[in-house]
Structures are given as C-alpha cells and as structure tokens.
Amino acid sequence: MDGTGGGTGDGPDGGPRGITWITGAGSGIGRALAIHLAKAGARVALSARGVDDLTAAIRQVPDRMHMVPLDVTDRSATAATVAAIESGLGPIDRAVLNAGTHIPMSLEDFSADSARRLMEVNYMGVVHGLEALLPRMRARGHGRVAVVASVAGYRGLPTAAAYGPTKAALINLCESLKPDCDRAGIRLQLVCPGFVDTPLTARNPFPMPDLMPVEDAARELADGLDSDRFEITFPRRFTRKLKLARCLPYRLYFPLLRKATGA
Numbered sequence: 001m002d003g004t005g006g007g008t009g010d011g012p013d014g015g016p017r018g019i020t021w022i023t024g025a026g027s028g029i030g031r032a033l034a035i036h037l038a039k040a041g042a043r044v045a046l047s048a049r050g051v052d053d054l055t056a057a058i059r060q061v062p063d064r065m066h067m068v069p070l071d072v073t074d075r076s077a078t079a080a081t082v083a084a085i086e087s088g089l090g091p092i093d094r095a096v097l098n099a100g101t102h103i104p105m106s107l108e109d110f111s112a113d114s115a116r117r118l119m120e121v122n123y124m125g126v127v128h129g130l131e132a133l134l135p136r137m138r139a140r141g142h143g144r145v146a147v148v149a150s151v152a153g154y155r156g157l158p159t160a161a162a163y164g165p166t167k168a169a170l171i172n173l174c175e176s177l178k179p180d181c182d183r184a185g186i187r188l189q190l191v192c193p194g195f196v197d198t199p200l201t202a203r204n205p206f207p208m209p210d211l212m213p214v215e216d217a218a219r220e221l222a223d224g225l226d227s228d229r230f231e232i233t234f235p236r237r238f239t240r241k242l243k244l245a246r247c248l249p250y251r252l253y254f255p256l257l258r259k260a261t262g263a
C-alpha cells in the first residue's frame with residue numbers, strides 16, 4: 001500500500017474519517033471519481049492492476065490518495081486487499097466497485113473466451129469485492145457500496161453480447177441484495193452510465209450519442225453517491241431514452257434498435 005495520510009478527525013463520531021475504496025481507479029471514470037473525491041477532502045484507496053496508472057493518479061492529490069494494486073478477478077487477493085486497507089488506513093465506509101472492461105462480440109466473433117473473461121472481470125470482480133466488504137459493513141451496521149453496471153445491462157445491444165450480460169447480471173445482483181442491505185444499514189447503489197469519454201469508449205468505432213466528458217461523469221457520480229437514490233445514471237438525456245426502451249415490447253424494440261443503430 002502506498003501513499004500517506006491518516007485520520008482527519010472529521011469522521012461521523014469525531015474519529016478518523018473512513019476510507020473510500022475505488023476499483024478500476026487507474027483510468028477513466030474510477031480515476032476521475034477518485035481525484036474528484038480526494039480534492040473534496042475524502043481519503044481514497046485506489047485499485048487497478050496497472051501500477052503506473054495508479055502512481056500517476058495518486059500524484060494528483062498525494063496526501064489523500066493511497067495506491068492498492070489489485071486484480072479483481074483474484075478472489076483471495078481481493079479479500080486480502082480489503083483487510084489490508086482496513087488495518088492500514090481505517091474502515092472502508094464507502095466502496096465503488098467500478099473495475100470493468102469491454103470486448104465487442106457479435107455473431108461473427110462469438111466466443112466463450114470473451115464471454116468468460118468479461119464475466120470474470122465485470123461480474124465476478126464485483127462479487128469478490130462484495131464478499132470481502134459486506135460482512136465487515138454488516139458487523140459495523142453501516143457502510144455504502146456502489147456497483148458500476150451500465151445501461152448496456154438494460155437490454156441487448158449490438159456488439160454487446162459478451163459485455164451486456166455482465167452488466168445485466170450486476171443490475172439483477174444489486175436489485176436482489178438491496179432489501180437485505182437496507183435492513184443491515186448498508187446503502188447499496190447501482191450506477192448505470194451511458195457513454196462517457198474514457199480509454200474504454202475511445203476504442204468504439206461508432207458515434208456515441210451524448211458522449212459525456214469524464215470529469216462531468218465523476219461529478220454526477222459523486223453527487224449520486226451523496227444521495228439516497230438506488231440508481232445513479234448519467235448523462236440523463238441518453239439514459240432516459242434507454243430506460244424507456246427497456247419497457248418496450250420486442251415487436252417495437254427491435255425495429256427501433258435497427259433504426260437507431262443500423263443493426
């Protein structure tokens with residue numbers, strides 16, 4: 001674990017303020033959120049696999065950011081990371097399980113390898129984080145966890161045959177767990193972004209409607225984390241349309257999809 005800092009003495013009971021843990025914080029949304037929260041005074045532990053990216057990120061607010069390299073597909077490493085953060089820096093009172101990646105897949109390149117890889121990172125990566133965090137938060141009787149899914153989990157979309165199911169699974173997972181978490185004093189939130197300008201979407205070969213600058217996305221996400229909304233979505237103009245599409249019967253959905261995407 002790298003970085004400096006310690007209790008700021010401004011936590012809920014006058015003790016040290018707890019830690020925010022963000023996975024996938026080496027680039028894109030996770031990195032921008034970590035910087036935004038640290039600039040606002042939070043102590044943030046940043047995880048990703050790439051140490052160079054994490055080093056560059058924590059340079060932005062070095063006294064409040066801590067580097068904790070992790071591959072979220074490694075279940076025991078995730079448990080050890082959470083234990084190390086809590087013993088070294090203090091209780092994690094807020095976690096944003098954001099690590100994820102994308103492999104386009106359609107009929108021509110259909111592959112169990114791509115489907116399995118994305119499930120391992122996007123879905124099991126979150127499950128590993130929850131497994132490590134929830135018993136600790138349950139024992140404390142409080143905590144906040146946000147899971148980053150996607151509007152791609154609302155309905156099937158072209159080229160998202162591997163990615164979409166991982167995000168649909170996360171949405172269902174959060175819906176399933178929310179009532180239990182409520183009873184345990186844990187605030188579970190679901191984050192469903194539309195298109196945000198990050199290294200992930202820079203690879204997309206198609207025009208992305210309402211593409212949002214990553215700093216704006218981080219600000220929207222941070223506001224959502226401070227709210228008691230279950231679902232946090234942005235950019236709203238786009239996510240509202242996707243929400244409506246979610247309700248359409250197939251006989252209307254597929255023609256509309258064809259019109260919108262050419263698929």
Ligand SMILES: NC(=O)c1ccc[n+]([C@@H]2O[C@H](COP(=O)([O-])OP(=O)(O)OC[C@H]3O[C@@H](n4cnc5c(N)ncnc54)[C@H](OP(=O)(O)O)[C@@H]3O)[C@@H](O)[C@H]2O)c1
Nearest residue numbers: 024026027028029048049050071072100150195196198200
């Ligand atoms: N950008 C969008 O438009 C958009 C829309 C909807 C949802 N999302 C979701 O938002 C999240 C962040 O996406 P982004 O656009 O910010 O992507 P990004 O810029 O590619 O960032 C992804 C982050 O996840 C980390 N990561 C990938 N695999 C990992 C693993 N096995 N273990 C630990 N960390 C890992 C990456 O670092 P390393 O490679 O160094 O590990 C990186 O820090 C993802 O879950 C994505 O599905 C994004």
